[in-house]
Amino acid sequence: MLEVTRHDSDLFDDELREVRAETRRFVEERIAPFHEEWERDGQVPRSIWIEAGKLGMLCPTVPEEYGGLGVDFRYSVIVMEELSLAHTTGPGFVIHSEMVAPYLVRFGTEEQKRTWLPRMATGEVIGAVAMSEPSAGSDLRGIKTKATRTDDGYVISGQKVFISNGQLADIMVVAAKMEDTGKLSLFLVEADRPGFARGRALDKLGVHAQDTSELFFDQVHIPRGNLLGEEGKGSSYLSAGLARERLTIAISSQARAEAAFRDTVAYVAQRQAFGQHLNEMQNTRFTLAAVRADLEAGRALIDRQIRNYLSGELDGTTAAMAKLWVTEMQGRTVDTCLQLHGGWGYMREYAVARAFIDSRVDRITGGTSEIMKEIISRGIWDTRR
Structure with missing residues:
Protein backbone atom coordinates (compact mmCIF):
# COMPACT_ATOMS: atom_id res chain seq x y z
CA MET A 1 0.00 0.00 0.00
CA ILE A 126 -20.61 23.29 15.41
CA GLY A 127 -20.27 26.04 12.81
CA ALA A 128 -21.44 26.59 9.23
CA VAL A 129 -21.14 29.27 6.55
CA ALA A 130 -24.51 30.28 5.07
CA MET A 131 -23.66 31.99 1.80
CA SER A 132 -25.14 30.10 -1.19
CA GLU A 133 -28.76 30.69 -2.20
CA PRO A 134 -31.09 29.16 -4.79
CA SER A 135 -30.23 32.01 -7.19
CA ALA A 136 -26.73 32.83 -5.91
CA GLY A 137 -23.79 30.45 -5.84
CA SER A 138 -20.40 31.74 -6.93
CA ASP A 139 -21.89 35.14 -7.82
CA LEU A 140 -22.38 36.96 -4.51
CA ARG A 141 -24.22 39.76 -6.30
CA GLY A 142 -27.22 37.44 -6.60
CA ILE A 143 -27.71 37.16 -2.82
CA LYS A 144 -31.27 38.11 -1.84
CA THR A 145 -31.18 37.53 1.93
CA LYS A 146 -31.81 40.91 3.56
CA ALA A 147 -30.66 42.47 6.81
CA THR A 148 -32.78 45.31 8.15
CA ARG A 149 -31.34 47.58 10.83
CA THR A 150 -33.44 48.01 13.99
CA ASP A 151 -33.00 50.09 17.17
CA ASP A 152 -31.15 47.29 18.95
CA GLY A 153 -29.86 45.05 16.16
CA TYR A 154 -30.91 43.53 12.84
CA VAL A 155 -33.65 41.41 11.32
CA ILE A 156 -32.52 38.74 8.85
CA SER A 157 -34.88 37.37 6.20
CA GLY A 158 -34.07 34.98 3.37
CA GLN A 159 -33.16 31.47 2.31
CA LYS A 160 -29.87 29.60 1.98
CA VAL A 161 -29.11 26.30 0.24
CA PHE A 162 -26.25 23.78 -0.10
CA ILE A 163 -25.13 24.58 3.45
CA SER A 164 -22.66 22.02 4.80
CA ASN A 165 -23.15 21.25 8.51
CA GLY A 166 -26.61 22.78 8.08
CA GLN A 167 -28.43 20.13 10.09
CA LEU A 168 -25.97 20.19 12.98
CA ALA A 169 -24.80 23.81 13.10
CA ASP A 170 -25.23 25.79 16.31
CA ILE A 171 -23.76 29.02 14.92
CA MET A 172 -23.75 30.25 11.32
CA VAL A 173 -21.87 32.98 9.50
CA VAL A 174 -24.69 34.39 7.36
CA ALA A 175 -24.17 36.63 4.33
CA ALA A 176 -26.97 39.17 3.84
CA LYS A 177 -27.46 42.46 2.00
CA MET A 178 -28.25 45.59 3.97
CA GLU A 179 -31.76 46.58 2.97
CA ASP A 180 -30.97 50.30 2.75
CA THR A 181 -27.58 50.20 1.01
CA GLY A 182 -27.58 46.85 -0.79
CA LYS A 183 -24.06 46.19 0.51
CA LEU A 184 -23.17 42.75 1.81
CA SER A 185 -22.57 42.19 5.54
CA LEU A 186 -21.78 39.12 7.61
CA PHE A 187 -23.73 38.16 10.72
CA LEU A 188 -23.51 35.48 13.40
CA VAL A 189 -26.87 33.75 13.74
CA GLU A 190 -27.53 31.17 16.46
CA ALA A 191 -29.63 28.14 15.53
CA ASP A 192 -32.00 28.66 18.47
CA ARG A 193 -33.14 32.11 17.30
CA PRO A 194 -36.92 32.40 16.75
CA GLY A 195 -37.68 32.48 13.03
CA PHE A 196 -34.76 30.28 12.03
CA ALA A 197 -35.64 26.89 10.56
CA ARG A 198 -33.70 24.08 8.96
CA GLY A 199 -35.16 22.71 5.78
CA ARG A 200 -34.68 19.22 4.44
CA ALA A 201 -31.34 17.48 4.37
CA LEU A 202 -30.58 17.60 0.65
CA ASP A 203 -30.46 14.35 -1.32
CA LYS A 204 -27.02 14.64 -2.91
CA LEU A 205 -25.25 12.55 -5.52
CA GLY A 206 -22.40 11.84 -3.11
CA VAL A 207 -20.77 12.92 0.16
CA HIS A 208 -23.73 11.30 1.90
CA ALA A 209 -22.37 11.40 5.45
CA GLN A 210 -21.93 15.18 5.26
CA ASP A 211 -25.19 16.89 6.19
CA THR A 212 -26.11 19.55 3.64
CA SER A 213 -29.26 21.58 4.08
CA GLU A 214 -31.60 24.35 3.16
CA LEU A 215 -31.87 27.08 5.80
CA PHE A 216 -34.68 29.59 6.28
CA PHE A 217 -34.58 32.95 8.05
CA ASP A 218 -38.03 34.37 8.71
CA GLN A 219 -37.64 37.75 10.40
CA VAL A 220 -34.83 36.47 12.63
CA HIS A 221 -33.92 39.16 15.14
CA ILE A 222 -30.28 39.34 16.26
CA PRO A 223 -28.57 41.89 18.53
CA ARG A 224 -26.14 44.45 17.17
CA GLY A 225 -23.30 42.46 18.70
CA ASN A 226 -23.91 39.68 16.17
CA LEU A 227 -22.58 41.79 13.30
CA LEU A 228 -19.28 40.25 12.17
CA GLY A 229 -16.82 43.01 11.41
CA GLU A 230 -18.21 46.17 9.84
CA GLU A 231 -21.41 46.77 7.93
CA GLY A 232 -21.03 46.59 4.18
CA LYS A 233 -17.65 44.83 4.28
CA GLY A 234 -19.03 41.32 3.69
CA SER A 235 -17.78 41.00 0.12
CA SER A 236 -14.20 41.85 1.08
CA TYR A 237 -14.37 39.52 4.11
CA LEU A 238 -15.61 36.62 1.99
CA SER A 239 -12.96 37.31 -0.64
CA ALA A 240 -10.29 37.29 2.06
CA GLY A 241 -11.42 33.83 3.15
CA LEU A 242 -11.77 32.29 -0.31
CA ALA A 243 -8.05 31.76 -0.94
CA ARG A 244 -7.76 29.58 2.18
CA GLU A 245 -11.05 27.83 1.39
CA ARG A 246 -9.91 26.95 -2.13
CA LEU A 247 -6.54 25.76 -0.89
CA THR A 248 -8.28 23.44 1.60
CA ILE A 249 -10.39 21.97 -1.21
CA ALA A 250 -7.27 21.39 -3.29
CA ILE A 251 -5.44 19.75 -0.36
CA SER A 252 -8.30 17.33 0.29
CA SER A 253 -8.72 16.61 -3.43
CA GLN A 254 -5.04 15.78 -3.81
CA ALA A 255 -5.18 13.33 -0.90
CA ARG A 256 -8.35 11.68 -2.23
CA ALA A 257 -6.70 11.21 -5.62
CA GLU A 258 -3.66 9.68 -3.92
CA ALA A 259 -5.92 7.32 -1.96
CA ALA A 260 -7.66 6.14 -5.14
CA PHE A 261 -4.28 5.53 -6.77
CA ARG A 262 -3.00 3.66 -3.69
CA ASP A 263 -6.03 1.37 -3.67
CA THR A 264 -5.82 0.75 -7.40
CA VAL A 265 -2.15 -0.20 -7.29
CA ALA A 266 -3.01 -2.79 -4.64
CA TYR A 267 -6.01 -4.05 -6.65
CA VAL A 268 -4.23 -4.56 -9.99
CA ALA A 269 -1.42 -6.42 -8.21
CA GLN A 270 -3.82 -9.17 -7.07
CA ARG A 271 -6.46 -9.16 -9.84
CA GLN A 272 -5.91 -11.54 -12.77
CA ALA A 273 -7.19 -11.57 -16.35
CA PHE A 274 -6.14 -13.85 -19.20
CA GLY A 275 -3.68 -15.64 -16.95
CA GLN A 276 -1.85 -12.48 -15.87
CA HIS A 277 -2.05 -10.05 -13.00
CA LEU A 278 -3.34 -6.72 -14.27
CA ASN A 279 -0.16 -4.95 -13.21
CA GLU A 280 1.82 -7.17 -15.60
CA MET A 281 -0.06 -5.76 -18.58
CA GLN A 282 1.46 -2.82 -20.41
CA ASN A 283 -1.79 -0.88 -20.60
CA THR A 284 -2.20 -1.02 -16.84
CA ARG A 285 1.39 -0.06 -16.17
CA PHE A 286 1.38 2.85 -18.63
CA THR A 287 -2.01 4.09 -17.41
CA LEU A 288 -0.91 4.14 -13.79
CA ALA A 289 2.42 5.72 -14.75
CA ALA A 290 0.52 8.68 -16.21
CA VAL A 291 -1.60 8.92 -13.06
CA ARG A 292 1.51 8.84 -10.88
CA ALA A 293 3.03 11.71 -12.86
CA ASP A 294 -0.15 13.74 -12.39
CA LEU A 295 -0.09 13.05 -8.66
CA GLU A 296 3.54 14.13 -8.34
CA ALA A 297 2.75 17.39 -10.15
CA GLY A 298 -0.25 17.95 -7.91
CA ARG A 299 1.78 17.24 -4.77
CA ALA A 300 4.44 19.76 -5.80
CA LEU A 301 1.77 22.37 -6.52
CA ILE A 302 -0.02 21.79 -3.21
CA ASP A 303 3.14 21.92 -1.11
CA ARG A 304 4.19 25.12 -2.84
CA GLN A 305 0.83 26.73 -2.08
CA ILE A 306 0.98 25.57 1.55
CA ARG A 307 4.34 27.32 1.82
CA ASN A 308 2.85 30.43 0.21
CA TYR A 309 0.00 30.42 2.70
CA LEU A 310 2.34 29.98 5.66
CA SER A 311 4.41 32.96 4.51
CA GLY A 312 1.35 35.11 3.80
CA GLU A 313 1.95 35.10 0.04
CA LEU A 314 -1.02 33.04 -1.16
CA ASP A 315 -3.27 35.20 -3.32
CA GLY A 316 -6.64 34.55 -4.89
CA THR A 317 -5.25 33.83 -8.34
CA THR A 318 -2.73 31.19 -7.29
CA ALA A 319 -5.31 29.59 -4.97
CA ALA A 320 -7.68 29.39 -7.93
CA MET A 321 -4.93 27.75 -9.99
CA ALA A 322 -4.38 25.11 -7.32
CA LYS A 323 -8.09 24.36 -6.96
CA LEU A 324 -8.67 24.22 -10.72
CA TRP A 325 -5.74 21.95 -11.57
CA VAL A 326 -5.95 19.58 -8.62
CA THR A 327 -9.72 19.06 -8.66
CA GLU A 328 -9.69 18.44 -12.42
CA MET A 329 -6.75 16.05 -11.95
CA GLN A 330 -8.66 14.30 -9.18
CA GLY A 331 -11.56 13.76 -11.58
CA ARG A 332 -9.27 12.18 -14.16
CA THR A 333 -7.58 10.04 -11.55
CA VAL A 334 -10.68 8.54 -9.94
CA ASP A 335 -12.21 7.87 -13.37
CA THR A 336 -9.07 6.05 -14.50
CA CYS A 337 -8.78 4.10 -11.25
CA LEU A 338 -12.43 3.03 -11.41
CA GLN A 339 -11.90 1.80 -14.99
CA LEU A 340 -8.96 -0.34 -13.89
CA HIS A 341 -11.22 -2.01 -11.31
CA GLY A 342 -13.54 -3.15 -14.10
CA GLY A 343 -17.04 -4.15 -13.01
CA TRP A 344 -16.06 -4.11 -9.35
CA GLY A 345 -15.21 -0.45 -9.67
CA TYR A 346 -18.90 0.24 -10.23
CA MET A 347 -19.84 -1.38 -6.94
CA ARG A 348 -20.17 0.94 -3.93
CA GLU A 349 -18.55 -1.67 -1.70
CA TYR A 350 -15.28 -0.60 -3.30
CA ALA A 351 -13.84 2.69 -2.11
CA VAL A 352 -12.99 3.76 -5.66
CA ALA A 353 -16.70 3.84 -6.57
CA ARG A 354 -17.47 6.12 -3.65
CA ALA A 355 -14.43 8.25 -4.45
CA PHE A 356 -15.67 8.63 -8.02
CA ILE A 357 -19.03 9.91 -6.76
CA ASP A 358 -17.76 12.00 -3.87
CA SER A 359 -15.00 13.78 -5.78
CA ARG A 360 -17.35 15.27 -8.37
CA VAL A 361 -18.47 18.08 -6.08
CA ASP A 362 -14.95 19.46 -5.68
CA ARG A 363 -15.13 20.95 -9.16
CA ILE A 364 -18.22 22.86 -8.03
CA THR A 365 -17.93 23.78 -4.35
CA GLY A 366 -15.85 26.81 -3.41
CA GLY A 367 -16.31 28.15 -6.94
CA THR A 368 -16.70 26.09 -10.09
CA SER A 369 -13.84 25.28 -12.43
CA GLU A 370 -15.25 27.85 -14.82
CA ILE A 371 -15.13 30.53 -12.12
CA MET A 372 -11.54 29.53 -11.34
CA LYS A 373 -10.63 30.06 -14.99
CA GLU A 374 -12.25 33.49 -14.92
CA ILE A 375 -10.25 34.46 -11.82
CA ILE A 376 -7.00 33.18 -13.36
CA SER A 377 -7.66 34.99 -16.64
CA ARG A 378 -8.18 38.27 -14.79
CA GLY A 379 -4.81 37.75 -13.16
CA ILE A 380 -3.20 37.36 -16.57
CA TRP A 381 -4.48 40.68 -17.83
CA ASP A 382 -3.87 42.50 -14.55
CA THR A 383 -0.24 41.31 -14.62
CA ARG A 384 0.28 42.65 -18.14
CA ARG A 385 -0.90 46.18 -17.37
Whole structure:
Protein backbone atom coordinates (compact mmCIF):
# COMPACT_ATOMS: atom_id res chain seq x y z
CA MET A 1 0.00 0.00 0.00
CA LEU A 2 1.40 3.38 -1.01
CA GLU A 3 1.36 6.24 1.46
CA VAL A 4 1.55 9.99 1.04
CA THR A 5 5.25 10.76 0.71
CA ARG A 6 6.70 14.15 1.51
CA HIS A 7 10.02 15.02 -0.08
CA ASP A 8 10.28 18.30 1.80
CA SER A 9 11.42 17.46 5.34
CA ASP A 10 11.25 21.14 6.32
CA LEU A 11 7.51 21.26 5.69
CA PHE A 12 6.59 18.29 7.91
CA ASP A 13 9.12 17.59 10.66
CA ASP A 14 9.28 14.75 13.20
CA GLU A 15 6.79 16.42 15.55
CA LEU A 16 4.27 16.82 12.75
CA ARG A 17 4.80 13.23 11.64
CA GLU A 18 3.83 12.16 15.17
CA VAL A 19 0.72 14.34 14.93
CA ARG A 20 -0.09 12.66 11.62
CA ALA A 21 0.29 9.19 13.12
CA GLU A 22 -2.02 10.07 16.03
CA THR A 23 -4.57 11.62 13.68
CA ARG A 24 -4.43 8.60 11.40
CA ARG A 25 -5.09 6.25 14.32
CA PHE A 26 -8.13 8.27 15.33
CA VAL A 27 -9.52 8.28 11.78
CA GLU A 28 -8.91 4.55 11.35
CA GLU A 29 -10.44 3.62 14.72
CA ARG A 30 -13.20 6.17 15.33
CA ILE A 31 -14.31 7.43 11.91
CA ALA A 32 -13.63 5.00 9.05
CA PRO A 33 -15.36 1.94 10.61
CA PHE A 34 -18.59 3.89 11.11
CA HIS A 35 -18.61 5.93 7.92
CA GLU A 36 -20.93 3.63 5.99
CA GLU A 37 -23.48 3.87 8.80
CA TRP A 38 -23.19 7.66 8.79
CA GLU A 39 -23.72 7.71 5.04
CA ARG A 40 -27.03 5.90 5.56
CA ASP A 41 -27.97 8.33 8.34
CA GLY A 42 -27.01 11.39 6.30
CA GLN A 43 -24.91 12.89 9.11
CA VAL A 44 -22.41 12.03 11.81
CA PRO A 45 -23.14 11.93 15.55
CA ARG A 46 -22.22 14.98 17.60
CA SER A 47 -20.21 12.73 19.91
CA ILE A 48 -17.49 12.32 17.26
CA TRP A 49 -17.00 16.09 17.26
CA ILE A 50 -16.35 16.01 21.00
CA GLU A 51 -13.82 13.19 20.58
CA ALA A 52 -12.04 15.06 17.78
CA GLY A 53 -12.00 18.20 19.90
CA LYS A 54 -10.26 16.38 22.75
CA LEU A 55 -7.58 15.25 20.31
CA GLY A 56 -7.02 18.80 19.04
CA MET A 57 -8.33 18.09 15.54
CA LEU A 58 -10.81 21.00 15.60
CA CYS A 59 -9.73 24.60 15.05
CA PRO A 60 -6.03 23.87 15.68
CA THR A 61 -4.88 27.23 14.27
CA VAL A 62 -7.13 29.23 16.62
CA PRO A 63 -4.98 31.10 19.19
CA GLU A 64 -4.57 29.44 22.57
CA GLU A 65 -6.33 32.27 24.40
CA TYR A 66 -9.49 31.30 22.50
CA GLY A 67 -9.24 27.57 23.10
CA GLY A 68 -7.25 26.44 20.07
CA LEU A 69 -3.77 24.98 19.90
CA GLY A 70 -2.29 28.14 18.41
CA VAL A 71 -0.36 26.11 15.82
CA ASP A 72 0.17 26.83 12.16
CA PHE A 73 -1.75 25.67 9.10
CA ARG A 74 0.27 22.48 8.66
CA TYR A 75 -1.67 20.89 11.51
CA SER A 76 -4.88 21.58 9.62
CA VAL A 77 -3.34 20.07 6.50
CA ILE A 78 -2.71 16.83 8.38
CA VAL A 79 -6.34 16.57 9.49
CA MET A 80 -7.62 17.23 5.96
CA GLU A 81 -5.25 14.75 4.36
CA GLU A 82 -5.88 11.93 6.81
CA LEU A 83 -9.66 12.24 6.50
CA SER A 84 -9.33 12.16 2.71
CA LEU A 85 -6.83 9.31 2.61
CA ALA A 86 -9.36 7.18 4.50
CA HIS A 87 -12.09 8.03 1.95
CA THR A 88 -14.17 9.73 4.66
CA THR A 89 -16.31 12.70 3.73
CA GLY A 90 -18.65 12.79 6.70
CA PRO A 91 -17.43 14.90 9.61
CA GLY A 92 -17.63 18.53 8.48
CA PHE A 93 -14.48 19.41 10.37
CA VAL A 94 -12.95 21.35 7.47
CA ILE A 95 -15.89 23.75 7.08
CA HIS A 96 -15.99 24.25 10.85
CA SER A 97 -12.24 24.70 11.44
CA GLU A 98 -10.96 26.17 8.18
CA MET A 99 -13.85 28.36 7.08
CA VAL A 100 -16.01 29.39 10.06
CA ALA A 101 -13.29 29.78 12.71
CA PRO A 102 -11.00 31.97 10.54
CA TYR A 103 -13.82 34.48 9.98
CA LEU A 104 -14.21 34.80 13.73
CA VAL A 105 -10.47 35.03 14.36
CA ARG A 106 -9.94 37.70 11.68
CA PHE A 107 -13.08 39.80 11.95
CA GLY A 108 -14.77 38.93 15.24
CA THR A 109 -14.94 41.13 18.32
CA GLU A 110 -13.26 40.03 21.52
CA GLU A 111 -16.64 39.02 22.93
CA GLN A 112 -17.53 37.01 19.82
CA LYS A 113 -14.21 35.18 19.91
CA ARG A 114 -14.46 34.31 23.59
CA THR A 115 -18.09 33.25 23.24
CA TRP A 116 -17.73 30.89 20.28
CA LEU A 117 -14.16 29.82 19.56
CA PRO A 118 -13.43 27.83 22.75
CA ARG A 119 -16.60 25.78 22.30
CA MET A 120 -15.87 25.29 18.60
CA ALA A 121 -12.43 23.94 19.50
CA THR A 122 -13.94 21.37 21.88
CA GLY A 123 -16.68 20.34 19.41
CA GLU A 124 -19.42 21.51 21.76
CA VAL A 125 -20.51 24.06 19.15
CA ILE A 126 -20.61 23.29 15.41
CA GLY A 127 -20.27 26.04 12.81
CA ALA A 128 -21.44 26.59 9.23
CA VAL A 129 -21.14 29.27 6.55
CA ALA A 130 -24.51 30.28 5.07
CA MET A 131 -23.66 31.99 1.80
CA SER A 132 -25.14 30.10 -1.19
CA GLU A 133 -28.76 30.69 -2.20
CA PRO A 134 -31.09 29.16 -4.79
CA SER A 135 -30.23 32.01 -7.19
CA ALA A 136 -26.73 32.83 -5.91
CA GLY A 137 -23.79 30.45 -5.84
CA SER A 138 -20.40 31.74 -6.93
CA ASP A 139 -21.89 35.14 -7.82
CA LEU A 140 -22.38 36.96 -4.51
CA ARG A 141 -24.22 39.76 -6.30
CA GLY A 142 -27.22 37.44 -6.60
CA ILE A 143 -27.71 37.16 -2.82
CA LYS A 144 -31.27 38.11 -1.84
CA THR A 145 -31.18 37.53 1.93
CA LYS A 146 -31.81 40.91 3.56
CA ALA A 147 -30.66 42.47 6.81
CA THR A 148 -32.78 45.31 8.15
CA ARG A 149 -31.34 47.58 10.83
CA THR A 150 -33.44 48.01 13.99
CA ASP A 151 -33.00 50.09 17.17
CA ASP A 152 -31.15 47.29 18.95
CA GLY A 153 -29.86 45.05 16.16
CA TYR A 154 -30.91 43.53 12.84
CA VAL A 155 -33.65 41.41 11.32
CA ILE A 156 -32.52 38.74 8.85
CA SER A 157 -34.88 37.37 6.20
CA GLY A 158 -34.07 34.98 3.37
CA GLN A 159 -33.16 31.47 2.31
CA LYS A 160 -29.87 29.60 1.98
CA VAL A 161 -29.11 26.30 0.24
CA PHE A 162 -26.25 23.78 -0.10
CA ILE A 163 -25.13 24.58 3.45
CA SER A 164 -22.66 22.02 4.80
CA ASN A 165 -23.15 21.25 8.51
CA GLY A 166 -26.61 22.78 8.08
CA GLN A 167 -28.43 20.13 10.09
CA LEU A 168 -25.97 20.19 12.98
CA ALA A 169 -24.80 23.81 13.10
CA ASP A 170 -25.23 25.79 16.31
CA ILE A 171 -23.76 29.02 14.92
CA MET A 172 -23.75 30.25 11.32
CA VAL A 173 -21.87 32.98 9.50
CA VAL A 174 -24.69 34.39 7.36
CA ALA A 175 -24.17 36.63 4.33
CA ALA A 176 -26.97 39.17 3.84
CA LYS A 177 -27.46 42.46 2.00
CA MET A 178 -28.25 45.59 3.97
CA GLU A 179 -31.76 46.58 2.97
CA ASP A 180 -30.97 50.30 2.75
CA THR A 181 -27.58 50.20 1.01
CA GLY A 182 -27.58 46.85 -0.79
CA LYS A 183 -24.06 46.19 0.51
CA LEU A 184 -23.17 42.75 1.81
CA SER A 185 -22.57 42.19 5.54
CA LEU A 186 -21.78 39.12 7.61
CA PHE A 187 -23.73 38.16 10.72
CA LEU A 188 -23.51 35.48 13.40
CA VAL A 189 -26.87 33.75 13.74
CA GLU A 190 -27.53 31.17 16.46
CA ALA A 191 -29.63 28.14 15.53
CA ASP A 192 -32.00 28.66 18.47
CA ARG A 193 -33.14 32.11 17.30
CA PRO A 194 -36.92 32.40 16.75
CA GLY A 195 -37.68 32.48 13.03
CA PHE A 196 -34.76 30.28 12.03
CA ALA A 197 -35.64 26.89 10.56
CA ARG A 198 -33.70 24.08 8.96
CA GLY A 199 -35.16 22.71 5.78
CA ARG A 200 -34.68 19.22 4.44
CA ALA A 201 -31.34 17.48 4.37
CA LEU A 202 -30.58 17.60 0.65
CA ASP A 203 -30.46 14.35 -1.32
CA LYS A 204 -27.02 14.64 -2.91
CA LEU A 205 -25.25 12.55 -5.52
CA GLY A 206 -22.40 11.84 -3.11
CA VAL A 207 -20.77 12.92 0.16
CA HIS A 208 -23.73 11.30 1.90
CA ALA A 209 -22.37 11.40 5.45
CA GLN A 210 -21.93 15.18 5.26
CA ASP A 211 -25.19 16.89 6.19
CA THR A 212 -26.11 19.55 3.64
CA SER A 213 -29.26 21.58 4.08
CA GLU A 214 -31.60 24.35 3.16
CA LEU A 215 -31.87 27.08 5.80
CA PHE A 216 -34.68 29.59 6.28
CA PHE A 217 -34.58 32.95 8.05
CA ASP A 218 -38.03 34.37 8.71
CA GLN A 219 -37.64 37.75 10.40
CA VAL A 220 -34.83 36.47 12.63
CA HIS A 221 -33.92 39.16 15.14
CA ILE A 222 -30.28 39.34 16.26
CA PRO A 223 -28.57 41.89 18.53
CA ARG A 224 -26.14 44.45 17.17
CA GLY A 225 -23.30 42.46 18.70
CA ASN A 226 -23.91 39.68 16.17
CA LEU A 227 -22.58 41.79 13.30
CA LEU A 228 -19.28 40.25 12.17
CA GLY A 229 -16.82 43.01 11.41
CA GLU A 230 -18.21 46.17 9.84
CA GLU A 231 -21.41 46.77 7.93
CA GLY A 232 -21.03 46.59 4.18
CA LYS A 233 -17.65 44.83 4.28
CA GLY A 234 -19.03 41.32 3.69
CA SER A 235 -17.78 41.00 0.12
CA SER A 236 -14.20 41.85 1.08
CA TYR A 237 -14.37 39.52 4.11
CA LEU A 238 -15.61 36.62 1.99
CA SER A 239 -12.96 37.31 -0.64
CA ALA A 240 -10.29 37.29 2.06
CA GLY A 241 -11.42 33.83 3.15
CA LEU A 242 -11.77 32.29 -0.31
CA ALA A 243 -8.05 31.76 -0.94
CA ARG A 244 -7.76 29.58 2.18
CA GLU A 245 -11.05 27.83 1.39
CA ARG A 246 -9.91 26.95 -2.13
CA LEU A 247 -6.54 25.76 -0.89
CA THR A 248 -8.28 23.44 1.60
CA ILE A 249 -10.39 21.97 -1.21
CA ALA A 250 -7.27 21.39 -3.29
CA ILE A 251 -5.44 19.75 -0.36
CA SER A 252 -8.30 17.33 0.29
CA SER A 253 -8.72 16.61 -3.43
CA GLN A 254 -5.04 15.78 -3.81
CA ALA A 255 -5.18 13.33 -0.90
CA ARG A 256 -8.35 11.68 -2.23
CA ALA A 257 -6.70 11.21 -5.62
CA GLU A 258 -3.66 9.68 -3.92
CA ALA A 259 -5.92 7.32 -1.96
CA ALA A 260 -7.66 6.14 -5.14
CA PHE A 261 -4.28 5.53 -6.77
CA ARG A 262 -3.00 3.66 -3.69
CA ASP A 263 -6.03 1.37 -3.67
CA THR A 264 -5.82 0.75 -7.40
CA VAL A 265 -2.15 -0.20 -7.29
CA ALA A 266 -3.01 -2.79 -4.64
CA TYR A 267 -6.01 -4.05 -6.65
CA VAL A 268 -4.23 -4.56 -9.99
CA ALA A 269 -1.42 -6.42 -8.21
CA GLN A 270 -3.82 -9.17 -7.07
CA ARG A 271 -6.46 -9.16 -9.84
CA GLN A 272 -5.91 -11.54 -12.77
CA ALA A 273 -7.19 -11.57 -16.35
CA PHE A 274 -6.14 -13.85 -19.20
CA GLY A 275 -3.68 -15.64 -16.95
CA GLN A 276 -1.85 -12.48 -15.87
CA HIS A 277 -2.05 -10.05 -13.00
CA LEU A 278 -3.34 -6.72 -14.27
CA ASN A 279 -0.16 -4.95 -13.21
CA GLU A 280 1.82 -7.17 -15.60
CA MET A 281 -0.06 -5.76 -18.58
CA GLN A 282 1.46 -2.82 -20.41
CA ASN A 283 -1.79 -0.88 -20.60
CA THR A 284 -2.20 -1.02 -16.84
CA ARG A 285 1.39 -0.06 -16.17
CA PHE A 286 1.38 2.85 -18.63
CA THR A 287 -2.01 4.09 -17.41
CA LEU A 288 -0.91 4.14 -13.79
CA ALA A 289 2.42 5.72 -14.75
CA ALA A 290 0.52 8.68 -16.21
CA VAL A 291 -1.60 8.92 -13.06
CA ARG A 292 1.51 8.84 -10.88
CA ALA A 293 3.03 11.71 -12.86
CA ASP A 294 -0.15 13.74 -12.39
CA LEU A 295 -0.09 13.05 -8.66
CA GLU A 296 3.54 14.13 -8.34
CA ALA A 297 2.75 17.39 -10.15
CA GLY A 298 -0.25 17.95 -7.91
CA ARG A 299 1.78 17.24 -4.77
CA ALA A 300 4.44 19.76 -5.80
CA LEU A 301 1.77 22.37 -6.52
CA ILE A 302 -0.02 21.79 -3.21
CA ASP A 303 3.14 21.92 -1.11
CA ARG A 304 4.19 25.12 -2.84
CA GLN A 305 0.83 26.73 -2.08
CA ILE A 306 0.98 25.57 1.55
CA ARG A 307 4.34 27.32 1.82
CA ASN A 308 2.85 30.43 0.21
CA TYR A 309 0.00 30.42 2.70
CA LEU A 310 2.34 29.98 5.66
CA SER A 311 4.41 32.96 4.51
CA GLY A 312 1.35 35.11 3.80
CA GLU A 313 1.95 35.10 0.04
CA LEU A 314 -1.02 33.04 -1.16
CA ASP A 315 -3.27 35.20 -3.32
CA GLY A 316 -6.64 34.55 -4.89
CA THR A 317 -5.25 33.83 -8.34
CA THR A 318 -2.73 31.19 -7.29
CA ALA A 319 -5.31 29.59 -4.97
CA ALA A 320 -7.68 29.39 -7.93
CA MET A 321 -4.93 27.75 -9.99
CA ALA A 322 -4.38 25.11 -7.32
CA LYS A 323 -8.09 24.36 -6.96
CA LEU A 324 -8.67 24.22 -10.72
CA TRP A 325 -5.74 21.95 -11.57
CA VAL A 326 -5.95 19.58 -8.62
CA THR A 327 -9.72 19.06 -8.66
CA GLU A 328 -9.69 18.44 -12.42
CA MET A 329 -6.75 16.05 -11.95
CA GLN A 330 -8.66 14.30 -9.18
CA GLY A 331 -11.56 13.76 -11.58
CA ARG A 332 -9.27 12.18 -14.16
CA THR A 333 -7.58 10.04 -11.55
CA VAL A 334 -10.68 8.54 -9.94
CA ASP A 335 -12.21 7.87 -13.37
CA THR A 336 -9.07 6.05 -14.50
CA CYS A 337 -8.78 4.10 -11.25
CA LEU A 338 -12.43 3.03 -11.41
CA GLN A 339 -11.90 1.80 -14.99
CA LEU A 340 -8.96 -0.34 -13.89
CA HIS A 341 -11.22 -2.01 -11.31
CA GLY A 342 -13.54 -3.15 -14.10
CA GLY A 343 -17.04 -4.15 -13.01
CA TRP A 344 -16.06 -4.11 -9.35
CA GLY A 345 -15.21 -0.45 -9.67
CA TYR A 346 -18.90 0.24 -10.23
CA MET A 347 -19.84 -1.38 -6.94
CA ARG A 348 -20.17 0.94 -3.93
CA GLU A 349 -18.55 -1.67 -1.70
CA TYR A 350 -15.28 -0.60 -3.30
CA ALA A 351 -13.84 2.69 -2.11
CA VAL A 352 -12.99 3.76 -5.66
CA ALA A 353 -16.70 3.84 -6.57
CA ARG A 354 -17.47 6.12 -3.65
CA ALA A 355 -14.43 8.25 -4.45
CA PHE A 356 -15.67 8.63 -8.02
CA ILE A 357 -19.03 9.91 -6.76
CA ASP A 358 -17.76 12.00 -3.87
CA SER A 359 -15.00 13.78 -5.78
CA ARG A 360 -17.35 15.27 -8.37
CA VAL A 361 -18.47 18.08 -6.08
CA ASP A 362 -14.95 19.46 -5.68
CA ARG A 363 -15.13 20.95 -9.16
CA ILE A 364 -18.22 22.86 -8.03
CA THR A 365 -17.93 23.78 -4.35
CA GLY A 366 -15.85 26.81 -3.41
CA GLY A 367 -16.31 28.15 -6.94
CA THR A 368 -16.70 26.09 -10.09
CA SER A 369 -13.84 25.28 -12.43
CA GLU A 370 -15.25 27.85 -14.82
CA ILE A 371 -15.13 30.53 -12.12
CA MET A 372 -11.54 29.53 -11.34
CA LYS A 373 -10.63 30.06 -14.99
CA GLU A 374 -12.25 33.49 -14.92
CA ILE A 375 -10.25 34.46 -11.82
CA ILE A 376 -7.00 33.18 -13.36
CA SER A 377 -7.66 34.99 -16.64
CA ARG A 378 -8.18 38.27 -14.79
CA GLY A 379 -4.81 37.75 -13.16
CA ILE A 380 -3.20 37.36 -16.57
CA TRP A 381 -4.48 40.68 -17.83
CA ASP A 382 -3.87 42.50 -14.55
CA THR A 383 -0.24 41.31 -14.62
CA ARG A 384 0.28 42.65 -18.14
CA ARG A 385 -0.90 46.18 -17.37
